[in-house]
Amino acid sequence: MAIPDRKGHFAEFGGRYVPETLMFLLNDLEQQYKLLKNDPTFKQEFQSLLKDYAGRPTRLYYAQRLSQYLKTLKVYLKREDLLHTGAHKINNTLGQILIAKRMGKKRIIAETGAGQHGVATATASALFGLECEVYMGAEDVKRQALNVYRMQLLGAKVISVQSGSQTLKDAMNEAIRDWVTNVDNTFYMIGSVAGPHPYPLIVRDFQAVIGREAKKQFLALEQSLPDYLLACVGGGSNALGLFHAFFKDKTTKMIGVEAAGLGLSTHHHAAPLAVSEVGVLHGSKSHVMQTPSGQIRIAHSIAAGLDYPGVGPEHAYYQKIGRAEYVFVSDHEAIEGLKLLSETEGIIPAMETSHAIAYLSKLARTLKRKRTVIVCLSGRGDKDVDAIKELL
């Protein structure tokens, strides 16, 4: 059976849980995407944007000093942080903007947490001369002020969302409300492998370039497949981007790192896969943090891009079939991860990515002999410098 199936289900997860007003549009998007996916002009246009504009392929870099420090791990970093705009998010927005253009949409909207997807959306919109509005929780507007200003410079309007937890979840609620209202002229650019079908599929396909490149590069360097893949998981787009090409390579273990925030016992975390409750949020069925009466909990993570109570349905599926393992790292440990990579390799990772780095130390301690690992270095940490300065 194809995954996802015709209705966008990854076994029991995924699907399409949206108001009726959006159904025709999602059907339309699904049809358009099916056609475009195999359209040579689209493929060529997308490839050249990724290469000439975004800077693909990204390097697979052997982190020698970090590996020496960890002893039992030979670490390769997939340098998505070196892409234009500083994170993997641009892979997806360049693909989606081509779909939007093909569908004749004049206005782009997006939600953003850390602001990386917002910046990538604003960038793609500027490149194609389309109007762009980005919804961002008021809390995130504060802690990611630099990215807010970048979006504004790129000509986008940033709408500060005051409702609920004032973070990514609420930004997505508002973006969906806007979308329902302006469905005729507006394209909603979802930034993660979440949302109603076909978004989890589209975003995964556009991000899968990460894993395809990494696999080829790793084979060339090591003449084998890696033992581990490691990536942080909020909605989960960089992780799925890295994992997808290795799905059938059963000897390669996949590890997704969720944000444990202040600790799993506190509810102040963003690790829905760790607490393992199924629910429906923002158009698809997956693991969702919720109260005993089915209200969505407010997530917490030091990393705005992971601060989300849900997760992409394909990750829930990977976890269920045992293809990937999901672990968690606290705010405090993530900061240590950021320092570790900065000091050993001269690379300041984004706070989100720092969760994956932090888990390297934990993994290394469990290993008896040398193993190889590819870490998706999903974004750079420039945006976080101010916030970290206050913490350290």
Place this chain on the structure above:
Amino acid sequence: MNRIDQKFKELRHKRKKAFIAYLTAGDPDLMTTKELVHALEGQGVDIIELGVPFSDPLADGLTIQAASQRALKNNVTPRKILNLVKQIRETSCIPIALMTYYNPVFHFDEIRFVQMAAQSGVDGLIIPDLPPEEAIDLIRASKKHHMSNIFFLAPTSSLSRMKTIIDASSGFVYFVSVAGVTGERRTVAADVLKKVKQAKSLTTKPVCLGFGLSQPQQIKKAAQVADGVIVGSAIVNQIIKNANQEDLVSKVSRFVRTLTCELD
């Protein structure tokens, strides 16, 4: 035949249109909600749409978002609302449909939810983020317990989707008057009424119009075509306006009467 079907049969017989009033359960508190249901029944309201608050109501505008937040602050839960309906049923036969989002129902266990709701005296379920495609189990359970499944049609629905939705619906079909979220608006677009007519030509099931209706003349116009009108935000706004006042219930009732009289 449940209370909703019975009501539409009666109305049809009298050549009348249904007035459906929305209330968020627990706004301002469950006791007042109960009093409001009884009071509105006396003011010409035919069916109550009772909102079960959800933390992330993405089909709702600011008014009902705020009402949901107020109710959640009062620790209102699906279980307490089912109890409330049970209490209302001691003295009233007014048809009641619960309006909520899919997560609270799914989390409760949808089969058990339908069963318990039916036992409490609920007649229908309205879940805006649950299209018929994802509702197979819910529909099956609902049939068993004579629970209506009220699905939505939108101005953007294609003809083939209209047929799918009408087929899956029972009780009535909820036609959304605008592309957008709930909230008061001043007019009803003429092409929406044309769409409602089209939907009605496909079925004998009642088709009711909702979203944005708040003015007497809108209601008059909508009722010329639709089998019923649904008013939500306008009533919720009256509740918040009169919150903390002793005569809240009578003030809201008087307001609702200015709308229901359009259907007399």
